[in-house]
Amino acid sequence: MAIEDVFVTLPVLTTGRLTLRRITEADADALFEIFADDQVTEHYAWDTFTDPEQGRELAVRTVEQYHRREAMRWGLVLPGTDRIIGTCGYTRWARDNRFAVVGYDLARKHWRRGLMSEAVAAVLRFGFDHLALNRVEATVLVGNIASAALLTVAGFRLAGRLAQRAWHRNTFQDVHMFGLIRSAWLTG
Numbered sequence: 001m002a003i004e005d006v007f008v009t010l011p012v013l014t015t016g017r018l019t020l021r022r023i024t025e026a027d028a029d030a031l032f033e034i035f036a037d038d039q040v041t042e043h044y045a046w047d048t049f050t051d052p053e054q055g056r057e058l059a060v061r062t063v064e065q066y067h068r069r070e071a072m073r074w075g076l077v078l079p080g081t082d083r084i085i086g087t088c089g090y091t092r093w094a095r096d097n098r099f100a101v102v103g104y105d106l107a108r109k110h111w112r113r114g115l116m117s118e119a120v121a122a123v124l125r126f127g128f129d130h131l132a133l134n135r136v137e138a139t140v141l142v143g144n145i146a147s148a149a150l151l152t153v154a155g156f157r158l159a160g161r162l163a164q165r166a167w168h169r170n171t172f173q174d175v176h177m178f179g180l181i182r183s184a185w186l187t188g
């Protein structure tokens, strides 16, 4: 099996409180609910969802990205349920240079309970152990305090500030790039 097949075979990951599993088209409603919230999308390039069809489109796109080997995004579910409450995964994997870009989002009612820290830790472990990553990156709009705090707690370092890197709500905004290299992750 080629290593790229991992996009399609995406294994289930477990943490203390979460199961991370493939997203399917049946997750459309749950995705809509997560992104139909101005506070979740506040720092995103795209607008808050207003139509359940957007949840379906996102689910379909996510599944297509598995098959095109473009992105691997897990859905987060709590024990005893199968409804996803957030997503986490690699939005890009540069195999030649052995780095990947991580992304995540969580339904607001679950914020600040350490859940995404658990999910990110599992996704990092999978990346370093099974994808042979040497570096993981994340880009965060300056001002996204929660995301920057999450990355810092996960061991990422601020790599720099990219001036006007993002077109966001009709203006160019600065972005912080964070990075975590394997050797730093290993020594914690």
Ligand SMILES: CC(C)(COP(=O)(O)OP(=O)(O)OC[C@H]1O[C@@H](n2cnc3c(N)ncnc32)[C@H](O)[C@@H]1OP(=O)(O)O)[C@@H](O)C(=O)NCCC(=O)NCCS
Residues within 6 Å of the ligand: 039, 040, 041, 043, 104, 105, 106, 107, 110, 111, 112, 113, 114, 115, 116, 117, 118, 139, 140, 141, 144, 145, 146, 147, 149, 150, 153
């Ligand atoms: C970013 C996000 C996923 C964090 O998820 P979470 O489960 O609430 O994060 P955690 O509870 O694991 O918190 C991780 C750390 O960040 C801190 N943190 C989280 N939200 C914070 C906030 N709003 N302000 C300050 N610190 C915050 C926590 O205190 C914790 O640090 P600690 O261990 O020292 O206490 C969530 O806020 C979210 O979905 N935001 C909207 C989507 C988004 O912006 N995604 C990222 C785009 S780059």
